[in-house]
Amino acid sequence: MALFDAKAETYDDFCRTPLGHFIDMVEHDILGKVAQPRSGEIAVDLGCGTGAYSVWLQEQGLSVTGVDLSEKMLAVARRKASDRVKFIRADLSHLPFPSGQFDLAICNATLEFVQDPTAVLKEGIRVLKPGGRLVVGLIPKLGPWAVKYSKRGQETPTSVYHSARFFSYDDIKQIGPNPPYDVQFGLYVSPDEFKDENSAWALEKQRNPTQQEPGAGFMVVRWNKD
Structure with missing residues (x-):
């Protein structure tokens, strides 16, 4: 059974809470600025999990394929996207492209x-066209x-975080396929600070210009393929 199979049907529930919605919006904003779809x-x-970012890209006019190892997560994604996005089950370290x-x-x-x-990042670069972005x-x-x-x-x-590994930017530079083109940080509101979305956004805007790694809850790294 894939790691996230047991969480598939409830995976999106957190994003429907005020805290989850705030985090989701912060992450979409930063990833969009870096990716420039x-x-x-x-x-x-x-x-791709339950397909949130796949649908987000498709709604911006891109042709999208979502890949995940969890068939149950993909089942949720297919319901969400209907036939607008192609979803396939595959190992990210051996992409079928x-x-x-x-x-x-x-x-x-x-x-x-x-x-x-490291293999996932190398595969991500491999399937890109010259000039493409990971x-x-x-x-x-x-x-x-x-x-x-x-x-x-x-x-x-039993938590999915039991075997999770977290990375610093220095870690990512070490395992990445080449020097990153860009990195941005965000989500400077800690778990204990959130009260409501309005105050959280005010705090995020106050702290975000520092763009420092310490204190950030989200990091987006971009590589360009030569």
Whole structure:
């Protein structure tokens, strides 16, 4: 059974809460600024889960394929997207695509859960066209959200975070296929600070201009293929 199979039907519930919605909006905003998706492009969503980012890209005019190892997560994604997005089950470290097929590859909140992150990044680059972008969203290990999730994983052996690995930007530079083109940080509101969305956005806007890794709960890294 794939790691996220048991969570498939309830995976999106958190994003419907005020805190989850806030986090989702922050992450979409940062990932969009870094990825710069353009209508008419061909994209692949690596570790697509229930298809939220696949649908998001499709709604911006991209042709999208979502890839995940969990068939139950993919079943939810197919219901969500109808026939607008193609979804396939595959191992992200051995993608069933020829080299040079996509303009954009995104991989959000996924690298923390794979067995071989270096292989996943190499595959993400391989399937890109020259000039294509690989954009990876992560929970940086220096931030309060990684601390929260690490504690949850230690206390609950059945949690998906039990075997999760979190990365700093220096870690990512070491395992990445080449020097990153861009990195941006966000989600400076810690788990204990959230009261409501309006105050959270005010705090995020106040802290975001620092663009420092410590204190950030989200990190987006982009590589360009030569």
